[in-house]
Structures are given as structure tokens and as C-alpha cells.
Amino acid sequence: MNQTFPLLSALIIFPLAGALLVMLLPRRNAFLIKVSALIWTLVEFALSLQLFFTFAENDAGMQFVEQRAWFPELGIDYFLGTDGISMLLVMLTTLITVLCILCSWKAIEDKMKEYYVSFLVLETAMIGALCALDLVLFYIFWELMLVPMYLLIGVWGGPRRIYAAIKFFLFTMVGSVLMLLAILALYFHYGGATGIYTFSLIELYKADIPAIKQYWLFAAFALSFAIKVPMFPFHTWLPDAHTEAPTAGSVILAAVLLKMGVYGFLRFAIPLFPAAVVAATPLISWLAIIGIIYGAVMCIMQTDLKRLIAYSSVSHLGYVMLGIFAFNMQGLEGGIYQMLNHGISTGGLFLIVGMIYERRHTRMIADFGGLSKVMPKLAVFFMIVTLSSIALPGTNGFVGEFLILLGAFKSNMLYGVLAASGVILGAVYMLWMFQRVMFGKITKEENRGLPDLSKREAAILVVVVAFVFLMGLYPGAFLKKMDASAAGYLKVMQAKTAVYTAAGADAARLTAAK
């Protein structure tokens, strides 16, 4: 099946075809536009299930590989493939996109056609970036993600949308430009050294680059990805982007786009530049820990629901980065798992805040209070997603956070202990937020008549909550898919870094001898 049918290409092209179709629909028929977008993304999700179920979980290498020469004279290929790391992120993308379409049903009435087109193009770009194994192809998809996201914030966003959109664009562009330069440098270095000029990632993995050069190239890649994650101190674009973006924009931004930064580290920055990784691990781990605690403290200070959740992403992504840079099974798998969890829980939180916003047109915590009374159904879902966000055992968040902390602790006890303190702070800011919004007496008259969830909204949240529990109670379904790839990844990394750590030790011994 996977030899004959180009599943990854299908997954990438299908949403784009959908975008074209939606473009051709009559502008007046709003319902038709929405339904087509929904059906299209649902079929896309069904198609991705095919990927999930035919994925060979014992194979550590790239699967569903497609490679065709594209610009042979430059060594650029149309080269796709997926492994246990990216496959699950593809699944997350197709799932979240469906929810995004559903949650925009009533919220978006202006320029509806363009909106759904943007979303479908965005889906193509995200899946493309996750599956590309050629650096140029990757870069194209990476940049392609920017445009629809920029439009989503800038056109359908809140009052300060232009500022937020430009900030988002500039921050990401700064990183992208550096990454482009690094890609070119890598290309010329490898070509110069071996005579093979290629952008194929698999080929470039073999590159033997002098340590100093690795530092520079890693720095360029890492900066670009760290902005995207975002890691402290490159995070200040995120609260603005999130607050101004429409609900679905916030959801997709948190659930998938931020993961692209982490994925970039995993797929590119780390395996390409092992020497730099050895040197940079302490720095990145510390930034991750600062991000965990700093993000949490920032959350406590926020008065705007969306800003609060945005800062909580800084904290959660800190966990992810810490886990990955622990370079052991628990840390790595926990990190990947936590990316999925964060997509579900934080995506869920933005969905819920969006539902509240649609009713009240405010995001200020102080404008609420006592909502449990008028919206009991929403209260239940909100509580479950909140608990998942603070990693209560039984929910998805716990599995990821536990594995990450265990992995971090294994690699460096101090890291583990410091990061675990975020567990306390997480409870503080989330429960306080929940209390101020949902508990207490209704103090604002406007809140008294708010309707509870509609069927459509309930359906969205049922999906979110189902994944919260499925991933919390039976993580094996997903962890098994990544086991082989993660183990293979670590094995390769160990072999690659051993050279540098041993060399580093020798050098240290030499200087000590002097």
C-alpha cells in the first residue's frame, strides 16, 4: 500500500486542493463554504488515520518515503518521509484542524471564503513541513506557514491585530533568514567536502563539520526554532499573537505551530550539529527551566485569559525542551508526548476561552465570576481541560510531564527538581484562574443570561476530553508508535556526540596537564 500510494503527498496536496475548491464556491453561500471546509478536513483526518494505522511501529527509519528529483542540478529533491516523531504530529495537525474549522462556525462571518482558504493552505504547509526531508522543501513549507497565519491574525484578529501580526511576522522572519543562511552554508560545506551538492537531510546527516562551524550553524538554526517554540527570552511575541488571533488561530498556533520549533530542533538542529548540541545542552536546559518557572509566574500576573494561556504555553514548552535535551528515552518520549498533550489541552483551553468570548466579547478575568452557575456543562469540560493542563494523573498531561521530569532528573537531578517546582506553580495559576472565572457568585449582570454550550460546541469539547482521557489512561497506543524511532534517534545521537564528549574530555585533560 505505502509503496504504491503516495500517502504523504496526498496528505499535503489534499488540503490545497480543498483551498482551490473553496475559492471557486459562490461567496454568498456561506453554509456551503463552511460545510465543504469541514468535510474536506474530515476526509483529510480520515486519510491521516490510514497513516496512523499502517505505520510500522517497529521500524525506526523513515517510512512512506517519496523521493523525486526536483532541481537535480542544485541537488534539490521532492523528498518526503515520516517516522515515529513526526507521524504523531501530523495526526495532531489533522485532528486540530477539524476542530478549528468547527469552532469558527459562528465566529467568522467576515471574508469567510478567504478565511477557510487560509486555513486549508495552512494545513498543507504544516503537514509539508513535518514530512519534508529536503532542506529547501522544508524551508518552503516553513515559510508558507507564515503567510496564512499572518493573515489569520491580521485580518480576523482583535483590535490590536495589525501590531500583533507584524510582530509575529518579524520575530519569525528574523529566525527564518538566519536559518536560510545556515542551510546554504551547510549545503556549500557538504558539497565542498564531498563533492555532492545536496539538500537531502538524510545525506547531510552524514556531514562531518568542524566544531566551530557547527556552533555557528547550530546557533542560526536554534535561534530560528527557539523563537518559534518560543523559549525564554524569545517569547514576547506569543502573548500578543495569541491575544489578537481569532480563536481558531490561537488554537492552531498553540497546538501545532509552536511544535514546529521543537520539531525543528529534533529533526534538524540536533542531529546535524552534535558537537554544538553537546556544548549547548546546559544553556538550553537552563533556558527551558527558566521558561517553566518564569512562564508560570507570568501566568499568575495576567488579567487577560488568553494572555494567561499564552504564558502557560511558555511554561509547558519549557518542559518539552527540557525533556528533549535530557537525551534519554523518558525525556525524549515525554517531550514528544507532551507536544501532543499541549496541543490537546492548550488547544482545548483556547477553544473554551473562545466560546466564552463569543458570548461576552471580553477576555478579562475580572469580567467573569460565577459562570459555573449559568454554564454547568461548560464548567465540567473547562475543569477537565484545566486539570489536564496541570497534569493531574489520569489525564494526558501527567504522562508527558512525568516522563519529562523523570528524564530530566535522570540526566541531571538539579534540573529535575527545579522543573518539578513548576508542578506547584501550575496548580496555582490555573486553579486561581478557574476560581475567578467559574466560581463565586455572579457579580456582573451581563453574565447572568449566558447560554450554556450548544451541541456543536459540546461536540468539539467531547473530542478534546476524549483525547485527554485516552492519552492519559492508555498512552501505550501512542508511545508504542514512537518507541522504535526514539530509541534509534538516541542511539545515533549517542554515537555522534560520543566523539565530541570524548574529545572534549581529552582537551580538558590536556589543558589540565598544562
Added chain:
Amino acid sequence: MADHIWLIPFFPALGFIVNSALGRRTSKSFVSWVACLAIFLSFLVAAAVLWEFLKLPAEARVFERIVYNWIASGELSVNIGFRLDALSVIMCLVVTGVGFLIHVYSVGYMHDDPGVKRFFIYLNLFVFMMLLLVTGNNLLLMFVGWEGVGLCSYLLIGFWYEKDSASDAGKKAFIVNRVGDFGFLIGIFFLFISLGAQGVWTLNFSEIGENAHLLSGGAATIITLLFFVGAVGKSAQIPLHVWLPDAMEGPTPVSSLIHAATMVTAGVYMIARLNFLYSMAPDTMLIVAIIGVLTAFFAASIGFAQYDIKKILAYSTISQLGFMFVAVGVGAYAAGIFHLMTHAFFKGLLFLGAGSVMHAMSGELDLRNMGGLRKKTPVTYWTFFIACLAIAGIPGFSGFFSKDEILWRAFSSAQGHPLIWLLAAVTAGMTAFYMFRLFFGTFHGESRAAEEVKHHIHESPRVMTIPLMILAFLSLVGGYVGIPHILGGDNAIEKFLAPVFGAAAPVAATGNFEIISAAWASAGDAGHDGSLELALMVASVLIALAGIAVAYVLYVKNPGLPGRFAARFARLYHWVHNKYFVDELYDFLFVRGILKAGAFLLKVVDEWIIEGLVNGTADWARRAGDRLRQVETGYVQEYAFGIIVGAVIVVGYLVVLPMF
């Protein structure tokens, strides 16, 4: 039965699911009775396991059953699996037995509350989590239950969420518990990695037990201390005791079930479960015993000066938990579990009694507005009286046997110390005093209630009084499973628990108190003929009686005296009445500290430094752009000049650079 032990936690989970799914469409009484039935079925299964255990030889009394593999990653592999042994079966019986009675009581107590369905849904969830905690076969599953009961506690304390004080108290409980959980979690990591370093990667209790000897003493000390941090949080010991008094904001059956009989004892259970680790760490055990006895004393003293009857009971619970920690801290695990059980009976009863009083008094909680309830609420009166006698340690009542066992072990065991005994014995006297202060103040004397309240005073309905009577019966006879040898019994509960704790042979005296231990060794010998043990027993009974007598004098004979004492020692009273201002201290240090730090970070780091740099760069770019714009003058000559200069530089670079 061994294959069906998973049914014990399963039934409450089923009750939770059924009620959550159908609750909206069914009646209040359907939900209530489904919830009760679920707990009762669990109780039956637990009882059947006990029955089977008693037929088996002591070593064979372990049932373990794995359901499925939960988390597997690298060396880590954790199952969802259950384990029942002598210890967990006792816990299951207490949780489901007392839990069932409290459920039934709640049917009456919560009858008129609009949220009654939600209440029973939470309550079932709680029992499920608690049973998970005690039946899980590995540390991580125990942690699931541990945090799960914390969640239910949070939900139930804040049950009346429209009240700010209630939702504040719930949040406080959860956060303070998370501080403890943080220690627990780090403890799990430390244990997992220390054992892993010896080649054994496991979190399974049996496997940890078999391999514990591989750990170094230092590692065992650190691990047990970290776990103890968790226990201190969950069981409200100093310095994390602050959440429990506030937790009384929850409905009274919740206080009874969660904050007296079951959840708060989880810390004691945890130490008992990990006894083989604690026994390897005498330093930790000493700390456990000291924290326990100090908490017992400290909380009892606060109990002197409170007027809210539930708060008095809450401090009493903290104090009694301190006793249990003394027990496990001196290696008398069985005595700790024994007291845990009797305490569940009498303290559960005391809270339900307090609930019945509130029911009679239209929700009144202040001791100053009570009095004279004896005649009007006879069942509540008598059952409360029995519970007071039990907690005071009057011979023949359950609390006497368990408390005396603890006192004797605190004195005589290798880990014990006469000072610990002394402080604990004094605390026992204080307990008798404040309990009878509460008892006399509520039921005796003239009624001090408002007139309209007085008219309504009535005994509670049968659905509430029958559980009171059953618990009173248990408070009376519950101690007979642990009659000490000295009184001609054979301490059946200790014998039953021996397979769990026997493996942990009491550690030899480790030099902490070598001299004193030696001095008392002869006394220990004297203990064999029992005269010393008997003498101490008599002493503790006398102390308890003295406490009751003082309460009688102060609150029945001469009710003006306490006020004069308070006035005489105004400053001391002020401190005690305000709980030594611990809450205020924490508020200043942590709550305001974090808010201040947060405000600083937000203003200075986020907005000033980071955004300043970003905006500064943007400004710089804009200004540079302005300058560059001036270059574009529109004169072709100037452009040509620029092109030439550029070309020279490029060519120069290409030509000159390779020369070097």
C-alpha cells in the same frame, strides 16, 4: 477472589460513571442510592478477601493482579495493577466500611441541597481514588490515587463554590498538597534511579521490597525524607498543616470521610506501605516521630482556644494524625495502622455528630451559641459521648487500646524516646480536655442559642442516626482486635499485619540515643513482667481523666473561669486563638512574595528588558532606514558612484582574499 480484587476500586468508579452519565435524567434518590450501593459492593468484596485471607497461611496473604501496561518508556514500565495484602485489606475495609456509613448519612444530610447529585458523584470518585491509592501495586499508581483524592478534596471543599471562602479553601488545600506531592514525585524519581543504578528498574512495591537492600543508607534516608514531605502535605503535619482547618468549609460528611477518616491518613498508610525503606533510614524515622509528636502537641494546643466545633475537630484530627506518625516513626507500624482504624471510627463519628448538631441548630457552628442539646438530641448526645471517651483514651473504648499501644512503643521501642512518650502523654491529656470542653459546651448547661433556633432543635432522621449508632458501636468495640498481651489479649491486628511489617525487623538502636536506650533497656526488661508497661498505662489513663476533670470544672461547674483565664493570659491566648499566626506568615512569605516577584518580572524583565531590546532593535532599524533613505537622492550620478564602489569592493574581495 484473587482474580477479582480489581472490583474493589471498580464499583465506585462504576457508580461515578453511571451517575455522571444518567444523573441529569434521574432522580436525586436514584443517584444517592447508586452511590451508596457502589461503596457497599466494594465493601463486600473487601470483606470476602479478608475472609479468604483468614483461611490462608500468613505468608500467602498477598493477591496481586495486573490489568494492563500503562506507561512504558525505556527502562520504565508501569502497570495498572492491584495488590491486596493484610495492610491494604484493612485500609479497604476502613475506607469502604466507614465510607458506606458516611454515604448513607449523607443521603439524609444533603437531602435538601440542590447540588446533591454532584455531591454523590464527587464522593464516589473520591472513594475510587482512595481505593486506588491503597490497592495500587506500584508507586506511580499510588501517586495517581494520591493526587486523585487531592482533586476530590479540592472539589468537595469547594462544593458550595458560590461561597468565596469555600473555593478559597479548596484551592489552598490543593496547592499546599501539591507542595507535598512535589516531594513525593521527586522521591519516586530518586528511588527509581537509585534502584536503577543497581540494575533494578521498577516502581512495583513487591520488587522494591525485594531489592531495597541494594540501596545505600544515605539513599534510603533521602528517599524516605522525600516521601515524608508528601505525607506531611497529605496528612496535614507541621509545616503543611494549614489547609486542613480551612477544609472544614466543605459539607460535614466530607469533613468526616475525607478530612478525618480516610484521605488524611494516606500519609501514614504510605509510610507503613514503604516500611522496609523507612526501617533502613533511622534518621528519617526520628524526624517522622519528632514532627509527629510536635504536630500532635501543637494542634492540640490550638484546639483549646477555638469556638468553631468543626475547627476544633479539625485540629484534633491533625493532632491524632501526629500520634500515628509517632507510631510509624518509632517503627510501630501496626500500632499506627491500628490507631488509623480506630480514629476512623471515632473521628468519623465525631464529625457526623457535629453535622447532626448543625442539622439541629440550623447550621450553627459556634460553641458559644450552643449548650443544652443533651435532652433534645439524645442519639447524637450518646454517640458523641462514646466517641469522646474513645478519643480521650478511656479504658475499654477503642481509642484507649490504639493510643496506649502508641504511647508504649514511643517509650519502649529502640527508635522511641522517653521524651517523645512524655510529650505524647501530655498531649493525650490535652486531647481529653479539649474534647470534653467541646462535649460539655455543646450538650450540657443552658442553651445559648437564639430563640428562633431553639424552637427548631430536633434529632436528625433515622438515615443519619443509624450510621451514628453503628460508628458508636465500632468506636466502642473496635479496639478489641488489638488488646495488648499485658491485658491478656493477643494483639490480633498486629499479628495479622506481621507479614507486611515483619519483613522490616525493628532496626537496632543506631547511636542516637544509645546511652538513654541502654538506661531504659533495663526498663524494657522490666516490661517483660509488664509492671512498667502497666504503670505507664495507668499514668496515661490518669492524665486523660485529669483532662476530663479539668474540662468538667471549667465548663460545667464553673463556666466563668475560662474567660478569666483567657483574660489573665491575654497574650498567650491571643497567639493560640490565632493559630500562632502561621497562616499570616505564609501569606506574607509565599502569597505576597510570589505576587511581588511576579510583578517585578513582568514589569522589568518582560516589558522593560526583553520588549525594550526588541523595540530598540526595531527603532534602530527604522532610524537606519531613515538614514539609508537619504542615500536615495534620485541623482543617477550618485547611484553610479555607488555601483562602482560596490563593484570595487566585491572584486577586491574575490581577487585579494584568495591571495592570503
